Amino acid sequence: MEKLCPRFEKAMGLLSTRWVGLILSDLLGGTKRFSEMESDLPISGRLLSDRLKMLEKEGIVKRNIYSEFPVRIEYSLSDKGKALEPVIQEIQCWADNHVTEEELNTECE
Structure with missing residues (x-):
């Protein structure tokens, strides 16, 4: 077998x-503050923070800090991250067409 x-x-x-797929999907909607993402996604703040740091390190997410009071931090997709949009959309399309309700219900058992 070929490697x-x-x-x-x-x-x-x-x-x-x-959670990376959901985070990317959320950011495809535009720039978000951490608190917005935390309320949009079913993920703890600590785990969201870890994933955002990982995606930032990979150059997929940009973290913008605004020196206001209080400090405002926003996250957005970099060009590298935006290039994943067709991939995320195709995965969503595939899921809509091929993942059944029964399959969703058995995951939680």
């Missing part, structure tokens, strides 16, 4: 990290 491309493996590892 998979290391770049492909890296990309799949990143995208398959729990």
Whole structure:
């Protein structure tokens, strides 16, 4: 069997990290504050913070700090992150067409 491309493996590892897909999907809607994302997503603040740091380190998410009082921090997708939009949309399309209600219900058991 031929070995998979290391770049492909890296990309799949990143995208398959729990909650990354939902975070990217949320940021495709535009720039968000941490508190907005925390209320949009079913994820703890600590885990959201960890995932955002990971995505920032990978160059997928940009963190903008505004020196106001109180300090305002906003997150958005970088160009690298925006390039994932068709991938996220295709995964959503595939899920809409192929993931059944029964499959969703058995995941929680």
